[in-house]
Amino acid sequence: MMNYTKSECYRVTHTKGIYLTTGILTILVLLLNVLDSLFGGIYATNSFSYSNLVGYPMMYGVMGVNIAYVLYEGSRKNGNLKNTVASGISRVEIFAGECIVSIAAATVSMIWVISVWVISAEMLLEKTGPVSLSDFLMEVPAMYLIAVACLISSIVFLDFLGNLIAAGITWIAIWFFLPTAFKLLGFRFNMLAGIAMWFPENFLEVNRLHVNLSECITAWDSSAGLARCILSGAGLAAVFSLLGVLLLRKKDLS
Numbered sequence: 375m376m377n378y379t380k381s382e383c384y385r386v387t388h389t390k391g392i393y394l395t396t397g398i399l400t401i402l403v404l405l406l407n408v409l410d411s412l413f414g415g416i417y418a419t420n421s422f423s424y425s426n427l428v429g430y431p432m433m434y435g436v437m438g439v440n441i442a443y444v445l446y447e448g449s450r451k452n453g454n455l456k457n458t459v460a461s462g463i464s465r466v467e468i469f470a471g472e473c474i475v476s477i478a479a480a481t482v483s484m485i486w487v488i489s490v491w492v493i494s495a496e497m498l499l500e501k502t503g504p505v506s507l508s509d510f511l512m513e514v515p516a517m518y519l520i521a522v523a524c525l526i527s528s529i530v531f532l533d534f535l536g537n538l539i540a541a542g543i544t545w546i547a548i549w550f551f552l553p554t555a556f557k558l559l560g561f562r563f564n565m566l567a568g569i570a571m572w573f574p575e576n577f578l579e580v581n582r583l584h585v586n587l588s589e590c591i592t593a594w595d596s597s598a599g600l601a602r603c604i605l606s607g608a609g610l611a612a613v614f615s616l617l618g619v620l621l622l623r624k625k626d627l628s
Contacts (some may be wrong), residue, residue, distance in 0.1 A: 379471040384394050388481020396483040399437070404490045411498040420495040423589075424510040425489075428592060429585035430577050432549075434484075434517040435524030439545060440526045441480040445507045446472055447538045465533065465622040472529050473615070475524055484521075488514065488576055504590040516594035519607025520574045524549065526611055530618040534625065550575055572606050 386392055406426065411418050427433060469482040492507065527548065531541035553573035560567030571577050577593055584591035 378467060379474055382471050382475040383478070386475055388444055392441065392479050392483060394487060395444050395498055396443055398491050399483070399487045403487060403598040404494055405570045406499050407494040407566075407603070413501075413543050418499055419503045420501055420507070421590075422456070422506040423491070423499055425503075425505045425585050425587075425590070427581060428505050428513055428590065430541065431513055431517050431593070432520075432575065435519040435549065435574070437484070438476075438480050438521040438525035441483060441526040442472075443532065443538060443542075444604060445476055445479060446532060460554070465625055466619050468527060469533055472533070473526050475617075476525055476529065476588050476612075480521070484514075504588060505585060506590070509590055509592055510588050512594050512600075513585070513592070516592075516600055517602040517607075519611055521607075523607050523614055524609035525617065527542045527614040530621065532616055534621045535550045572602070572609075574603070574606055577602060 407423055409421055414422065452456050488511075491512070496507070524545075528541065528545050531544045532538065535544065551568065553575040556566055556570035556573060557576050560570040577599075581593045581595075583593055592599075594603055
């Protein structure tokens with residue numbers, strides 16, 4: 375597996391996918407802050423800029439999934455996956471290697487984009503408003519493991535289903551529709567209400583409306599809230615990792 379992971383690291387760093395994705399995100403962030411500083415009026419503040427991400431924390435997960443699909447969806451079209459399996463590497467080993475490389479690539483991309491966001495916002499925009507730099511930066515450790523879980527689950531679905539559209543629909547259903555179903559059932563069954571509030575989409579939604587021009591109350595403001603973010607992400611990452619091993623091992627044997 376180590377040789378496969380090393381070869382994937384080489385492939386990823388020598389192809390344009392990750393660079394193109396990171397470049398597009400960088401340009402979008404710079405455009406956001408430059409246009410805001412020129413034409414934003416009362417919104418030309420770093421608070422408004424930061425609120426675009428602080429108010430929608432699941433964007434971390436969406437971006438993680440996007441990078442995973444950019445890196446690995448094409449391998450199913452050009453036959454690389456079949457060649458790798460034919461060479462004697464199991465699907466579980468491929469899955470593990472893909473997760474490691476994708477997480478590493480997404481982490482480097484995230485650090486770069488967040489750095490550009492902070493530097494440009496602090497240089498170009500007025501430093502005022504309820505959403506502070508600390509709110510923005512604390513979102514990173516709060517959402518990191520949730521984003522990792524999102525990324526791992528997307529690779530599980532892509533590897534098992536073998537189709538980008540089917541994998542994408544399944545990912546959306548698991549991360550957004552299933553939590554909503556648990557939340558609605560929780561109104562009738564108290565036990566499910568407790569479970570529902572461990573889904574990121576549900577406990578993050580509680581604070582979503584409190585990130586605006588007059589206040590900023592995030593899910594990671596308190597130690598208990600930050601712990602819930604981290605524990606939820608770690609637990610879901612473990613669940614999807616185990617699911618990937620079980621499904622892909624079964625696929626190897628079939």
